[in-house]
Amino acid sequence: MATKNYTVTGMSCGHCKAAVEKEVGTIEGVTAVEATPATGAVVVTGEGFTDEQVAAAVDEAGYDIVK
Numbered sequence: 001m002a003t004k005n006y007t008v009t010g011m012s013c014g015h016c017k018a019a020v021e022k023e024v025g026t027i028e029g030v031t032a033v034e035a036t037p038a039t040g041a042v043v044v045t046g047e048g049f050t051d052e053q054v055a056a057a058v059d060e061a062g063y064d065i066v067k
Contacts, residue, residue, distance in 0.1 A: 001031070003045045007066040011037040013051055016063070023057040040066070 009018060017035045020042060024033045029048035035041070042065075044054055055065045 001045060001047055003043060004054070006042045006044065006051075006052070006054060007040045008035070008042050008063045009040060009066055010063045011035060011040055013037055018060060019061040020063060023061040024054055027053045027057055045049070 011020060013019060014037070017037050020035045021033045024030060024035075024042065024044055029047045030044055030046040032043075032045040034043045042054075042058070047050075058065050
């Protein structure tokens with residue numbers, strides 16, 4: 001089980017949190033997602049997912065990962 005931390009720009013509310021968690025949570029192998037709008041932190045736990053998959057899911061939710 002791996003845990004990876006990302007920083008996402010543009011999240012500012014509960015809706016933002018829910019949108020990011022929903023999209024990232026659909027990635028195969030992801031077992032948990034916790035987004036914190038105040039800091040932009042997104043913690044993803046699971047196995048077999050890639051940074052590219054997380055970035056694509058965050059983009060689909062309407063936000064960007066800080067690289």
